[in-house]
Amino acid sequence: MIFTLVIGLTLALVLGMLAQKLKLSPLVGYLVAGMLAAQPWWGEPVDAHIVEDFSHIGVVLLLFGVGLQFHIKDLLAVQKVAVPGALVCMLTVSLLGMLAFHFLGMGDVAWVNSLMFGLCVCVSSTVVLTRVLGDNRVLQTPTGHTALGWLVVEDMFTIILLVLLPAVFGGQELGPALGMMAVKLTLLVVVVALFGRKVIKQVLTYISRYCSDELFTLAVLVCALGIAVLSATVFNASMEFGAFLSGMVVGQSKFASRAASDALPMRDAFAVLFFVSVGMGFHIGGLLEHWPLALATLAICMLAKPIMAAIMVSLLGKPMRLSLMVGGSLSQIGEFSFILATLIAGTYKLLPMEAVNVITGVAIVSITLNAALYRFVPLAVHKLEDRGIGTQHAHADSIPAAADDVYRILLVGYGPCGELVSQVLRRHDMEVVVLEMNVDTVARLHKEGLPAIHGDASNRTILRLAGVEKAKAIIISSAAAPAMPIASAARSLNPDIRVVAHTNYIRIAQAIAQSGDAHAFAGEAEVALAMTSHMLRSLGATEEQVMRECGENRRRLMGENA
Known part of the structure; x- marks a missing residue:
């Protein structure tokens, strides 16, 4: 072992x-x-069986982690797009997968088996998507929020499938089985949500006060595995559903953050064994033997699903950029496909193991290509917007040219930083035109009678609509915005424009500051200087000493242009 x-x-x-x-x-x-x-x-x-046994713990902890981090507010914030979009997209992909398996699969198969295959390939990987969005710094943007809300719908769909499988394919008559399952699940939810919540809260409170850290970690592990086993043995539900439920209960308590920090590393270690066990069952020869099905499934996951997702987001009123970015992030399958496929094939024998092999191969390829595909999407969007495609919604909101006596400033981003800057500048009779990627924020500004353009500020078409040729300055208030491309695009249309930028990193701020009439504020430097100033003042330093020390350190960090 x-x-x-x-x-x-x-x-x-x-x-x-x-x-x-x-x-x-x-x-x-x-x-x-x-x-x-x-x-x-x-x-x-x-021994593959040993790895598989440990991987079962990984699956339970994986679902516990999903429940722990399940926040319905993520869904409610984007429900008008995520709910209908995800449901229609999953239905379409499931039907395409079902047809592909039925006509290109393993011989003459029943439609129910084909449906199971389609369901396995209709859900994207949470792990992969959050990683790709994080690496591209769009996790906390409208694109990230929409994609995460979309994933919440897919997660809920997967949980419902895990609940229904034992009732539908447990060997009993469907009607009575579903009725009994509904009763048992209701009891399980009541027991865990009411009785379990109080017990878990009291146990974790006692252990956190009087016991060691390792006992708290052990208590969280017992909660996850205990409720999972309870749901399977007493209520005849899947262990995965029980684990998800226990994660939700702990996640709504005051111990959510500590439980996450203690339990998620264990989840990651066991989940690795789950993915290793899936890889051990993969045979490339079997994939090549069923290459038509593999290619069709790959096309469904990497072409049909993102295209369908982009169409749905666009039809639901979102701009082209957000539609394509969300669609690109969903062009893969991962852990939930593995969980469903191994359960359906191993426990209920509704799929041959060769089908699981195809799903594994497609997952490996789609996950590998997803990051590259997602990095290509912004470039494609940029090219389309340069040709005026996808910016039609902004033309109606174009800003009239500024009069000679008006001091126009373009403000990129309208988060807390941008909003404060805008309020101060407007109080001093300056005309502020906001360029914002969040279409809801732009709509709110329009209702308030404030000039705003929805679009990417690094796009010349958007800058022209905002009146960049007559602007005196452009302020990049959001560190998430690509400061260098925005500054370059603005200067290509107005060489005299002044650039003021907010960035996360000193190296980017230095590059901007050296590019002409520009000043950049790096989060790394500003936080360090603010903390230094605070400590010097608390130790009795004079204001002159504080200013001198900060000035010297600013020049050291940012260069002579600071």
């Missing part, structure tokens, strides 16, 4: 690091590690 765990985890570590170095998801490394661990190279055979 130890040999098996060492080989599996070591390969996962090395290949996960390599994948991350190549800017791929570590999941690719874990799956390839499983493929290598299954080879007869190690002198002693690697």
Whole structure:
């Protein structure tokens, strides 16, 4: 057993690091590690059953983590787009997957088996999507919020499937089985939500006050596994649903943050073994044998699903850029596809293991290509917007040219920083034109009678609509905005414009400051200087000493242009 765990985890570590170095998801490394661990190279055979047993714990903790981080407010914030968009998209992808498996699958198969295959490929990976959005710094943007809300719908859909599978395919008559399942699930939810919440709260409160940290971690683990086992043995529900439910209960308590910090590392370790076990069951020969189905499934995941998602987001009133960015982020499948496929094939025998093999191969390819595809989407959008495609919504809101006696300033971003800057400048009779990527914020500004343009400020068409040729300055208030491309685009249309930028990093601020009439504020430097000033004042330094010290350090950090 130890040999098996060492080989599996070591390969996962090395290949996960390599994948991350190549800017791929570590999941690719874990799956390839499983493929290598299954080879007869190690002198002693690697026991796939041991890895599979540990992977079951990983699945339970994976669903516990989903419940722990499940926030309905993420869905409510974008419900008008995420709910109908995700449901229609999942239905379409499921139907396409069903047709592909029925006509290109493993011989003459029943439609119910084909439907199971379609359901397995209609959900995207939360792990991959959040990583891609985070790497591209759009997680906290309208694109990120919409994509996360979309994933919440897909997660809920997966949980419902995990609940229904035992009732529908448990070997009993469908009507009575569904009725009994509804009763048992209601009891389970009541027991966990009411009785369980009080017990869990009291236990965790006592342990956090009087016991060691490792006992708190153990208590969280017992909650996750205990409720999962309870749901399976007493209420005949899936362990995955019980784990999700226990995660939701703990996640709504005051111990949510501590439980996440303690339990999620355990989840990650066991989840790695789950992905390794999936990789161990993958055989490239079987994938090549069923290459028509594999290619069709890959096309469904990487072409049909993102295109359908982009169409739905666009039809629901969102701009082209957001539609394409959300669609691009969903062009992959991952952990939930594995969970559903292994459960459907292993427990209910509704899919052959060759189908799981195809899903695994498609997942490896789609996860590998997803990061590259997502980096291509903004470039494609930029090219389209340069040609006036996708900016039609902004033309109606174009800003008239500024009079000679008007001091016009373009303000990129209208978060807390941008809003404060806007209020101060307007009080001093300056005309502020906001350029904002959040279409809801732009609509709110229009209702308030304030000039605003929706679009990417690095796009020349958008800058012209905002009247950049007559503007005196452009203030980039959002650190998430691409400051260098925006400054370059603005100067290409108005060489005399002054650039003031907010960035996260000193190196970017230095580059902007050296590019002409510009000044940049780096979060790294400003926080360091503010903390230094606070400490000097608290120690009795004079204002002159504080200003001198900050000035010297600012020049040291930012250069002589600071």
